[in-house]
Amino acid sequence: MRDVAVIGAGMTMFRRRLKETGKELCYEAAKMALDSAGITLKDVDNVVLGSAPDAFDGIHMKGENLSDGSGGYRKPYMRVFTGGGTGVFAPIAGWWHVASGMADICLVVCEEKMSCIQPHPQAAFAHIWDPILDRPLKPNLVWIFAMEMNRYMHVHNVSKEDIALVAVKNKNNALDHPCAQLAAKITVDDVLNSEMMAWPVNKLDISPPSDGAAALVLASKDMASKLTDNPVWISGVGWSIDSTMWTNRDLYFPEYVAKAAKMAYKMARIDNPKKDIDVAEPYDPFDYKELHHMEGLLLCDKGQAPILTKEGVTQRDGDLPVCPSGGLLGVGNPIAATMGVKACEIYWQLSGQAGKRQVPNDPRTGVCQAWGDLMQFGSVMVMRK
Amino acid sequence: MTEKIKHFPGEKLSQKQIDEGEVTTVKHSPNVKYAWSCGEAMSRFLNEMKKGKLIGRKCNKCGRILFPPRMFCEECFRPTNEWVYLKDTGKIMTFSKSYLDTNAKRIKEPILVGVIAIEGASENMGFMHYFGEMDPDEIKIGMRVKAVWKDEKEREGAVTDIKYFRPLKEGE
Amino acid sequence: MAMLEKTTDVRALRHWEGDMEADYIYTTGIAGDKFFKEIKENAKITGTKCKKCEIVYVPPRMYCERCFENLEQWVDVSDKGIVHTYTICNMDLDGSKMDKPVIMAVIKLDGMHGGIIHKLGEVNPENVKIGMRVQAIFKNKKERVGSILDIKYFKPVK
Numbered sequence: 001m002r003d004v005a006v007i008g009a010g011m012t013m014f015r016r017r018l019k020e021t022g023k024e025l026c027y028e029a030a031k032m033a034l035d036s037a038g039i040t041l042k043d044v045d046n047v048v049l050g051s052a053p054d055a056f057d058g059i060h061m062k063g064e065n066l067s068d069g070s071g072g073y074r075k076p077y078m079r080v081f082t083g084g085g086t087g088v089f090a091p092i093a094g095w096w097h098v099a100s101g102m103a104d105i106c107l108v109v110c111e112e113k114m115s116c117i118q119p120h121p122q123a124a125f126a127h128i129w130d131p132i133l134d135r136p137l138k139p140n141l142v143w144i145f146a147m148e149m150n151r152y153m154h155v156h157n158v159s160k161e162d163i164a165l166v167a168v169k170n171k172n173n174a175l176d177h178p179c180a181q182l183a184a185k186i187t188v189d190d191v192l193n194s195e196m197m198a199w200p201v202n203k204l205d206i207s208p209p210s211d212g213a214a215a216l217v218l219a220s221k222d223m224a225s226k227l228t229d230n231p232v233w234i235s236g237v238g239w240s241i242d243s244t245m246w247t248n249r250d251l252y253f254p255e256y257v258a259k260a261a262k263m264a265y266k267m268a269r270i271d272n273p274k275k276d277i278d279v280a281e282p283y284d285p286f287d288y289k290e291l292h293h294m295e296g297l298l299l300c301d302k303g304q305a306p307i308l309t310k311e312g313v314t315q316r317d318g319d320l321p322v323c324p325s326g327g328l329l330g331v332g333n334p335i336a337a338t339m340g341v342k343a344c345e346i347y348w349q350l351s352g353q354a355g356k357r358q359v360p361n362d363p364r365t366g367v368c369q370a371w372g373d374l375m376q377f378g379s380v381m382v383m384r385k
Numbered sequence: 386m387t388e389k390i391k392h393f394p395g396e397k398l399s400q401k402q403i404d405e406g407e408v409t410t411v412k413h414s415p416n417v418k419y420a421w422s423c424g425e426a427m428s429r430f431l432n433e434m435k436k437g438k439l440i441g442r443k444c445n446k447c448g449r450i451l452f453p454p455r456m457f458c459e460e461c462f463r464p465t466n467e468w469v470y471l472k473d474t475g476k477i478m479t480f481s482k483s484y485l486d487t488n489a490k491r492i493k494e495p496i497l498v499g500v501i502a503i504e505g506a507s508e509n510m511g512f513m514h515y516f517g518e519m520d521p522d523e524i525k526i527g528m529r530v531k532a533v534w535k536d537e538k539e540r541e542g543a544v545t546d547i548k549y550f551r552p553l554k555e556g557e
Numbered sequence: 558m559a560m561l562e563k564t565t566d567v568r569a570l571r572h573w574e575g576d577m578e579a580d581y582i583y584t585t586g587i588a589g590d591k592f593f594k595e596i597k598e599n600a601k602i603t604g605t606k607c608k609k610c611e612i613v614y615v616p617p618r619m620y621c622e623r624c625f626e627n628l629e630q631w632v633d634v635s636d637k638g639i640v641h642t643y644t645i646c647n648m649d650l651d652g653s654k655m656d657k658p659v660i661m662a663v664i665k666l667d668g669m670h671g672g673i674i675h676k677l678g679e680v681n682p683e684n685v686k687i688g689m690r691v692q693a694i695f696k697n698k699k700e701r702v703g704s705i706l707d708i709k710y711f712k713p714v715k
Contacts, residue, residue: 013395019408020396021586027620028394034625036390041625058413058581068622115398118580122489131421132431132573133453134513136545138487143498146481154479154526178393198483199495199521212395243459247500247511248451251479396587409585409593409703417577428571542571 001099005224005231006091006347006383008037008217011340014181014332017115018211022057023069025213026111029340030071033107033215038227044217045103047072049079050090050110052335052372055124058116070109070215076102083128083372084283085239086110086336087214088379091343092237094218095381104220111213112334121209128374130244142206146198148251148375149288153200155252156303158291160200164191165309166287167204170323173316174330176356179340181210181332191287207285210332214340216347232350235365236270236382238263246374257296257371257378264367265298268382273298277382278363279349280320281342283371284327294322296378297369321359324349342368343381350385426454429468435542437534439471441506452506471505473532474553478502478511482521495521501530501550517549529553585703588619591631597703600695604669606630615669636693637714638666645682658682664691664711678710690714 010032012018012025020028026049034040049070054062063079070077076097082089087110094108114121125141152158165188174183186204194204224231240259242249249255261273270276282293291305299320300308308314314322325331325345328338346366348354364385371378403410423431426442430453433440441450442465444458450469457464480499486492497516502509516524517533530550540546585593588605595601605617605628612621615634620627643662649655660682663672677685678694691711701707 011393013393013397015395015397017398017400017403018395019398019584019587019590020394021584021589024586024588024619025395027625031620031625031627032390032394041623055577055579058415058579058583069620071625073622116581116583118582120489122487123579126487127577131419131575132423132427133544135575136543137498137513137515139498139513140483140485140487140489142485143481143483146483147479147499150481150526151479178390179395195491196484198481198485200481245453245459247453247478247513248509250509398584403582403584406703408590409597411583411585411704412581413583414580415577418574419576420572420574423571423573425570427573428569431571431573432569 002101003221004095004098004234005219005221006216006234007219007224007228007231008033009215009344009347010036011179011214011337011344012212013179014210014212014334014337014340016181016208016210018113022059022062022066022111022113025113025211026066026069026109029111029213029215030069030107030109033217037217039105039217041071044071044075044105044107046076046097046106048090048094048097048106048108049077050081050086050108050336050339051079052081052083052086052112053124055127056112056114056117056121056335066111071107081336082377082379084285084335085370085372085377085379087339087342088368088370088381089239090336090339091216091218091234091381092239092379094216095234095237098218098220104223106218107215108218109213109215110336110339112337113211114209114334115211140198142198142201144246144375145286146201148292149200149286151251152288152292156306158306160192161188162306162310163205163288163291164188166284166290167191167329169309169315170284170287170290170327170329172330173324173357174326177326177331179212180326180330182208183326183330201286205287207328207333210334212332212334212337212340214337214344216339216343230351232347233384234381235384236264236266236268237380238267239377239379241377242375244374244376246376251375253302254292254296254371254375254378256376257293257369257380258298260378260380261297261369264380264382268384270382273367274300277320277365277367279324279346279359279366280322281325281327281345281366281368282322283338283342283369284323284329285333287329289371290323290327293369293371297367297380316357316359324354324357324359338370342370346383350383424456426456430454431542434544434546435540437537437540437546439473439503441469441471441510443467443469449507450505450510452503452510453512469505471503475501475503475511475530475550477524477526477528477530478509479526480516480524482524497521497524514544514547515549516551518551523552531557588617592616593703596707597701600698600701602634602636602666602693604632604634606632612670613668615666615673634669635667638664638691640677640685640687640689640691641665641672642687643677643685660685662711675705675708676710677712679712
């Protein structure tokens, strides 16, 4: 397998509602990524598009529809979709193209337009449930997060205050992100006093639905050496899925994230992620998920993530900065386009381009992770300078 | 990135701008209906629900009794072997008290919902259902509960043939 | 093994009914909004031109899908063109027969690349020919809302 580098990235604003069509969002992010890599569409061999359910944009065969805005015109093109895991899975699929030798330059674009569906993206999420077992009970997607959060709190005896610290940190970090939808200085009390949605989840525990797009340019070693003196290498990839029977699993620990992480760490020759990882962007659609995923990524022992957060270890200037971008909680959650605050952010951090969000002390190894479906799918990517 | 790039694209829109026709839009409501085949396992599951019973399937290789039942064991990746009747009692594995209904509308009295691991099946073999006959403050992980069924003539072969699970009383 | 046995009593097999409820509001986009507003206000069809590829896109796009350049040059496009291909529809969306057939065509307007889809009107199906010249017939200004349906149909012209 060949070495693969990230040589450029781009993203649009994340907002609840953007005027651009899905295609236009793809174009904006893709053009920015190509410009930042110093190349044009002619130089791109393959294109990978990541986008979550067709039901959000309301266009069947969304991948095909978005292809021309993503630079896929008469090129080898594929769309991948693993629910919320798409933001890291799409660059992994891009990696396949370059690592295998099939492409020297692969453009990866992720898009989501959640504002089309009325009255609220919940209407699309409703169809993720099993039609026979779950839907007759008229569930709301927040229930399944609430039940997982409850289980996590119960097994590790974690309080809501401990968990709220993550929302406070990430929304604060997002103040330095130019695309952020919900950046704010909030307190733990603000989180606890915000509207109760489904116990134990309050409104400020959750990231918002968003429109947005992001893009990455991946290159082979030869191309990277010609085009840039600041490449960031993809040194490990991993992905895994658990059974759909989520009611048959103990939800307190995401086994599938651990499996994906082990796969990525093995490839990257990382024996001790706690020590070897300098910066991490785990998926944080809810505040407790950052903790859940830190443990799934083996960045700390089970039950330890809340303690590290309380001690400030996960702040930008701490020993293990987590979600320095501001994450989904602060910047926004346009499902697949969250690649912008996960894979793109690790690229910008390791290449020293993160501006005001830059974590100090020259980070050299970073990990990003995304997660999707019915508490099922984990995708993990390790990057190195 | 942030220092070199001066402009991040994305033109924000408000619901008001859309409602007032400030931008052109197209509205559409798809009319999509489904009749999903339940398959062997879920058909039997629903027929047994109508009779007021819960049923699982056993995989003879790993020995797990699977609930909800399936015709293949996803771990051993082979067909399952026998039907096993289960109790209609179990333990609360996790729960939530929801102040949102299915349309994300706010409600005053919370819906108590969670996962119940059913007795007679293997460990952690649960399904989602409502809880009732308890105060929201009473509900706890680990609590033992029992199904409250609809009257026989009201049951139709659906997961809602059980109204909810209630706490097991002393001596039950 | 049960999966491989035949099911002898089909009444034991059930199905579960449901639907996918959803409503959608699609924005027409940065380029699309300008295009439809020109149609609404001025009954004018516009496009964007890619100088490099020498293509005029209708409906206009903000980017050229071939060379990926930003397209900033807007041009007026004729409301006349030729029928590039067409079909005569006798059934509606539900599969029921329509009283009067609808003629759908791809119309290549003068000066544009490719074509747009619309209805043909004021013509009998047997008189439609590929290459036929047609012209857009717009609704009255007060009936126009900024939609592709602001054009009622295309009708044959000399």
